[in-house]
Amino acid sequence: xxxxxxxxxxxxxxxxxxxxxxxxxxxxxxxxxxxxxxxxxxxxxxxxxxxxxxxxxxxxxxxxxxxxxxxxxxxxxxxxxxxxxxxxxxxxxxxxxxxxxxxxxxxxxxxxxxxxxxxxxxxxxxxxxxxxxxxxxxxxxxxxxxxxxxxxxxxxxxxxxxxxxxxxxxxxxxxxxxxxxxxxxxxxxxxxxxxxxxxxxxxxxxxxxxxxxxxxxxxxxxxxxxxxxxxxxxxxxxxxxxxxxxxxxxxxxxxxxxxxxxxxxxxxxxxxxxxxxxxxxxxxxxxxxxxxxxxxxxxxxxxxxxxxxxxxxxxxxxxxxxxxxxxxxxxxxxxxxxxxxxxxxxxxxxxxxxxxxxxxxxxxxxxxxxxxxxxxxxxxxxxxxxxxxxxxxxxxxxxxxxxxxxxxxxxxxxxxxxxxxxxxxxxxxxxxxxxxxxxxxxxxxxxxxxxxxxxxxxxxxxxx
Amino acid sequence: xxxxxxxxxxxxxxxxxxxxxxxxxxxxxxxxxxxxxxxxxxxxxxxxxxxxxxxxxxxxxxxxxxxxxxxxxxxxxxxxxxxxxxxxxxxxxxxxxxxxxxxxxxxxxxxxxxxxxxxxxxxxxxxxxxxxxxxxxxxxxxxxxxxxxxxxxxxxxxxxxxxxxxxxxxxxxxxxxxxxxxxxxxxxxxxxxxxxxxxxxxxxxxxxxxxxxxxxxxxxxxxxxxxxxxxxxxxxxxxxxxxxxxxxxxxxxxxxxxxxxxxxxxxxxxxxxxxxxxxxxxxxxxxxxxxxx
Numbered sequence: 120x121x122x123x124x125x126x127x128x129x130x131x132x133x134x135x136x137x138x139x140x141x142x143x144x145x146x147x148x149x150x151x152x153x154x155x156x157x158x159x160x161x162x163x164x165x166x167x168x169x170x171x172x173x174x175x176x177x178x179x180x181x182x183x184x185x186x187x188x189x190x191x192x193x194x195x196x197x198x199x200x201x202x203x204x205x206x207x208x209x210x211x212x213x214x215x216x217x218x219x220x221x222x223x224x225x226x227x228x229x230x231x232x233x234x235x236x237x238x239x240x241x242x243x244x245x246x247x248x249x250x251x252x253x254x255x256x257x258x259x260x261x262x263x264x265x266x267x268x269x270x271x272x273x274x275x276x277x278x279x280x281x282x283x284x285x286x287x288x289x290x291x292x293x294x295x296x297x298x299x300x301x302x303x304x305x306x307x308x309x310x311x312x313x314x315x316x317x318x319x320x321x322x323x324x325x326x327x328x329x330x331x332x333x334x335x336x337x338x339x340x341x342x343x344x345x346x347x348x349x350x351x352x353x354x355x356x357x358x359x360x361x362x363x364x365x366x367x368x369x370x371x372x373x374x375x376x377x378x379x380x381x382x383x384x385x386x387x388x389x390x391x392x393x394x395x396x397x398x399x400x401x402x403x404x405x406x407x408x409x410x411x412x413x414x415x416x417x418x419x420x421x422x423x424x425x426x427x428x429x430x431x432x433x434x435x436x437x438x439x440x441x442x443x444x445x446x447x448x449x450x451x452x453x454x455x456x457x458x459x460x461x462x463x464x465x466x467x468x469x470x471x472x473x474x475x476x477x478x479x480x481x482x483x484x485x486x487x488x489x490x491x492x493x494x495x496x497x498x499x500x501x502x503x504x505x506x507x508x509x510x511x512x513x514x515x516x517x518x519x520x521x522x523x524x525x526x527x528x529x530x531x532x533x534x535x536x537x538x539x540x541x542x543x544x545x546x547x548x549x550x551x552x553x554x555x556x557x558x559x560x561x562x563x564x565x566x567x568x569x570x571x572x573x574x575x576x577x578x579x580x581x582x583x
Numbered sequence: 584x585x586x587x588x589x590x591x592x593x594x595x596x597x598x599x600x601x602x603x604x605x606x607x608x609x610x611x612x613x614x615x616x617x618x619x620x621x622x623x624x625x626x627x628x629x630x631x632x633x634x635x636x637x638x639x640x641x642x643x644x645x646x647x648x649x650x651x652x653x654x655x656x657x658x659x660x661x662x663x664x665x666x667x668x669x670x671x672x673x674x675x676x677x678x679x680x681x682x683x684x685x686x687x688x689x690x691x692x693x694x695x696x697x698x699x700x701x702x703x704x705x706x707x708x709x710x711x712x713x714x715x716x717x718x719x720x721x722x723x724x725x726x727x728x729x730x731x732x733x734x735x736x737x738x739x740x741x742x743x744x745x746x747x748x749x750x751x752x753x754x755x756x757x758x759x760x761x762x763x764x765x766x767x768x769x770x771x772x773x774x775x776x777x778x779x780x781x782x783x784x785x786x787x788x789x790x791x792x793x794x795x796x797x798x799x800x801x802x803x804x805x806x807x808x809x810x811x812x813x814x815x816x817x818x819x820x821x822x823x824x825x826x827x828x829x830x831x832x833x834x835x836x837x838x839x840x841x842x843x844x845x846x847x848x849x850x851x852x853x854x855x856x857x858x859x860x861x862x863x864x865x866x867x868x869x870x871x872x873x874x875x876x
Contacts, residue, residue: 358605397719409805456589509805531787
């Protein structure tokens with residue numbers, strides 16, 4: 120097919136060309152760059168409100184979801200076809216060993232030995248240096264050492280094709296979404312509850328099982344705010360000994376981890392129990408449940424009026440006629456720098472939003488206590504914590520991992536490993552035996568000059 | 584020890600560390616200036632002095648890195664301040680290793696030490712040295728593997744681009760003479776070959792960096808790829824270096840096109856490491872890699 124000049128032949132040649140790969144890579148790079156300039160996954164209205172421009176062009180070209188546009192898929196599929204065809208083409212070449220490359224080193228030795236004796240000397244060299252025979256005819260002996268680099272190149276390209284298959288499996292069959300769990304309230308895992316289904320063929324089905332949160336807890340590490348200047352000149356002065364770095368009295372609570380104790384209810388009984396945290400998800404029947412966050416709602420009372428607020432969000436309190444932010448709700452275990460551990464009495468830090476938009480600290484309000492704000496008493500009556508999990512069913516991920524890490528291993532072997540091929544040509548000329556050796560090598564660890572030196576040292580006794 | 588004593592000791596160590604890092608940054612800058620002046624004078628000391636200075640500074644820098652590990656009790660690349668220091672450390676150590684064969688050529692030393700000192704001064708002037716505990720998503724064994732390998736690839740690409748740029752300048756200077764910048768005409772090809780070898784060495788590491796990052800994201804966030812700006816730029820860097828390696832097999836692209844791609848790959852790498860943070864802030868694009876911002 121390669122040599123035919125019809126459209127199929129030309130198309131085949133185009134797809135087997137390395138230039139095509141480079142052009143397609145360049146085209147994909149343009150998509151990638153656009154995808155980092157425009158926010159992805161947001162709707163046009165949010166984009167407009169955030170001050171986005173060129174709305175018409177952005178909508179027309181799908182720039183807010185560029186990685187799901189037909190044009191992007193088209194380029195990705197063309198690259199996949201290019202990769203597959205190249206891999207197939209090179210597989211055939213590897214089988215035939217069709218390549219003729221110029222050697223890294225070429226040397227000729229002259230002997231007083233016969234051809235038969237020269238071959239014996241070479242046999243000795245090959246045995247000593249662990250070369251294996253590849254082919255042999257009347258005048259030429261070919262030997263090699265290491266894994267033939269083209270096999271490795273072929274295999275890791277094939278691995279990338281398998282990665283693509285993994286991506287497509289994910290794209291077609293993935294089921295994913297978010298779960299907001301309240302303690303003691305089981306939630307059924309069913310596809311109609313998935314607002315974020317992205318799988319093209321994901322189907323609705325009966326709820327296979329339920330998941331329940333037994334307990335949610337948090338852990339914190341205590342530190343303090345660092346007294347370190349903001350401007351460069353003061354920092355330079357500090358470096359020159361103007362003053363030392365110190366810690367202020369302002370406490371900082373850094374999250375150590377969040378834990379959700381979960382229970383899977385399947386067929387009316389508890390099938391699995393596990394306490395998960397970030398980086399340690401729960402897996403059950405192909406689904407994986409990840410700890411992604413949590414949300415707190417506080418129950419407060421002012422002038423006998425009870426109201427609830429969500430932490431870290433602005434809340435306009437009518438009784439005070441001012442906007443308050445309830446930030447940094449803390450509950451759980453606190454690890455202090457001196458190694459001691461304490462259970463925190465729940466509290467929230469209150470800040471007031473001033474007219475110029477700044478946050479002014481008001482104070483810290485503990486559970487069951489009150490604080491005075493604007494001459495009125497605010498009472499902290501209770502709280503409710505919910506754990507936010509993401510869940511995912513992804514049949515393509517395992518294929519992707521196996522293929523992906525194989526690609527890395529094979530690529531590393533190809534790039535770093537050693538491969539040598541030696542072609543010896545023995546001929547008689549003017550009563551002497553001439554041995555011409557061509558040394559081919561690949562891989563960063565390969566050193567054709569060194570092999571040439573070894574061969575010269577081995578043949579030294581017989582030359583001259 | 585009480586909380587006050589622990590924090591006071593931490594603050595003292597931090598003061599020592601920051602002052603030493605200022606010294607390290609200054610010494611890299613001095614090495615850079617010395618390399619450049621050596622190029623201009625063309626004397627033997629012109630290439631010996633900067634290399635000796637870089638070697639000495641690296642010893643000091645190793646001490647700073649070890650001090651940070653002692654202070655925090657973890658690998659020293661959580662915050663951008665730490666990552667910048669680590670980046671310059673790995674870049675200069677890679678350069679010194681590679682420069683053993685090409686020690687007479689001082690221009691790559693100028694480029695690498697300039698980049699290293701800029702990274703350190705940016706860390707000192709633009710970031711806080713505060714040693715924070717590891718945030719929950721970072722508490723994974725992928726943290727060390729992913730970051731170490733990814734940064735090693737960055738270091739290799741920095742040195743490769745320094746060699747590539749030197750090659751391009753030397754080639755231009757050699758239009759009217761047979762030697763330039765400590766290189767002869769015969770040495771030009773193998774010198775450029777070193778830049779290629781470095782990319783060949785760094786590319787599998789970058790591949791591992793991307794795959795390990797995806798595996799980690801899958802474990803921590805429940806998805807292996809989210810087109811986050813950092814992820815996308817790492818893919819752009821990978822793609823550009825893939826183009827570079829493929830261009831090496833196309834005879835007409837082997838020279839200028841490949842050189843341009845190598846330098847472009849370096850810029851993409853810098854964009855992945857630092858530029859993405861700037862881009863995310865500028866355009867208001869949320870990034871899950873906020874700990875690095």
